[in-house]
Amino acid sequence: MAEKTLDTENVLGYNVNAENVFEKPLTAGVKRMSTTIKDIAQLLHLSVSTVSKALNDYPDVAPKTKQRVQEAARSLGYRPNVIAQRLQSRRTGTLGFVLWYGEDSISDPLFNELLISMLDAAARRQYDLLVSACPLGTSRPAAYERMIKTGRVDGFILDGTDRQDDRITYLCREGFPFVVFGRTEQDIDFPYVDVDGCAGVRQAVQHLIDLGHRRIAFIGLPSFSFCAYDRRLGYEAALEANGLPLETDLIVEVEAGSEENGYSAMIQLLELSHPPTAVMVSSDLMAIGALRAAQERGVTVGRDLALIGFDDISLAAYTHPPLTTLRQPMQEIGQRLVDMLVCLLEDRPLPERHVILPPPLVIRQSSGETRGGP
């Protein structure tokens, strides 16, 4: 959202973030498209309530009328108006997802997969998914509060947790249903699905150690993010378990997981007087940047340098060399998030309140072959 290429400008001079508490009512433009229960009732000389009951398969309707009604409905192409159903039932049948975007997170390659799997699972459960995009930097609880107060959604799916996450504090206090992709360090219990970044990275780094590496660097994300911190812990744990020293020179923390940041972090590592022989990178996009940096400096990844990423984005298999990485099973994650939230909303017991999935280590060529001693 950097550039303002559009010439139509802020057409109404409308400022969404202003203290404009009262959204103006939707104006005019009435159009009738679909058939209603009333139409069927009139056609069949029945009462509206009988038709309604027939359509919803109530037991106290004569089988004959039930059939007549359903046939009429079918032939008229009747579909119940969800807005009316929602008002009546006081349930929106809608799951909310707020997409927090910054300059960099716009092209997050995993988001597509998460979105599609959530949409798919939601549709299967007869729910809509309402996605709302908000720029990072605005108050986060406020965005959720608005959706709650205006009655748009029944519950939320959150992702990208911070170690201390104000959204979770807020939603818990409100008692509004939600599930989370990710964990926090807060002393609050909430339902979540997460990938075990710590164990995954630990396994990956162990793999590097087993290959003979001793100077292993780490390129990570800002440690206020839970998963960033979690992954880093895995890195530290692996070193410690193998009696290797933790050298601060070898740890680079960047602001966002972009290609460019991976590139410059790698340059920084390569310029060290005693550069690492292996690098664990917290995201594939950054790993691709790191790959480019190495290539530019004449360092052959997979031979002179071992590199492991995180995510297993679709391109990871096609880099040069193909990227060893930890795979995030986004399909399963999205599906489970939706299933859990729907359980919550329908007062069904949750099979598992906390799901932690292991990210499988996908070994390709970037981590190289076994090598000699240090």
Add this chain to the structure above:
Amino acid sequence: MAEKTLDTENVLGYNVNAENVFEKPLTAGVKRMSTTIKDIAQLLHLSVSTVSKALNDYPDVAPKTKQRVQEAARSLGYRPNVIAQRLQSRRTGTLGFVLWYGEDSISDPLFNELLISMLDAAARRQYDLLVSACPLGTSRPAAYERMIKTGRVDGFILDGTDRQDDRITYLCREGFPFVVFGRTEQDIDFPYVDVDGCAGVRQAVQHLIDLGHRRIAFIGLPSFSFCAYDRRLGYEAALEANGLPLETDLIVEVEAGSEENGYSAMIQLLELSHPPTAVMVSSDLMAIGALRAAQERGVTVGRDLALIGFDDISLAAYTHPPLTTLRQPMQEIGQRLVDMLVCLLEDRPLPERHVILPPPLVIRQSSGETRGGP
């Protein structure tokens, strides 16, 4: 959506696509969260309608009461219930977007940008965007029909048009509002935004010709897709304008714009007895695959071979060598689509009914420097 990793399976055995015309009503679980107009009315000993009018700034309310009401509303954190507003106004305030996904289109890198810009523009106009994911292969008009009949949306945004597009035929016949990213060859007039793929590719190929290339290949998408065909026309036009022959050997059409397909198309071209010296590729993702193929075969892109992509995805700047490409201004496209549809919905005149944006040629290293004759 290839794998079925989830063990919870089809929990209810519910089949969305079945002839299940009547969605079961949303069950139980009533919860009161927000304050209503009624609450304010009771608190202030006023009638509901007066409060409503005060909130909506009607002229026929005493300034004093208006202020009292607005203050009460503010302090109670009142937000109008959008569901009720929608039922009343018979407008959903919601734009619909159906995301058609296949195996490959899941990781379409441009979709993120389109989505965010649409969400952003919609929010600015006080509209929600309802995204619905449907697998390719199911009836397309049916998906839109369902959203219309159930009263979920006021209008649609379509993308990825075919030269003959059944969705457009359907929506036109229904007289339901929609705008399109892309054009068709049908004899129907509808509002659209599109990128001039023909002119863009023509310019790109001309650039290659100006660099001295004479054997220029084309890797394209299936020609039932409008933009695929459009781009190919640009390729052919450029050749013809320069008196170059059209050689069918040099044209490869793949099924989808994946990295792998770009790779194998490129391999096919390189194995020709008389391979091309330049290749115009219809998408960046495919161009990245083509890059890999060239590299693998020891062909140095930017020197031995010129390569141009299409899209300007964020990674295009970071390939090796950086990719010359035609940039699709997704921000502007998404914004314009939303603005146009909102105009339609609010019966405001459309500034432009047909918008065709030129895709700027972004010259990087993959197209190489000027070279000698053929």
Add this chain to the structure above:
DNA sequence: CTGTTAGCGCGTTCAA
């Protein structure tokens, strides 16, 4: 200026 009445389309009492 305010309040009463009506209705958006639906599901759900409770009488008949």
Add this chain to the structure above:
DNA sequence: TTGAACGCGCTAACAG
């Protein structure tokens, strides 16, 4: 077994 009456929360027409 059917239908009449009510309410979800809101806006809108009309009386007072």
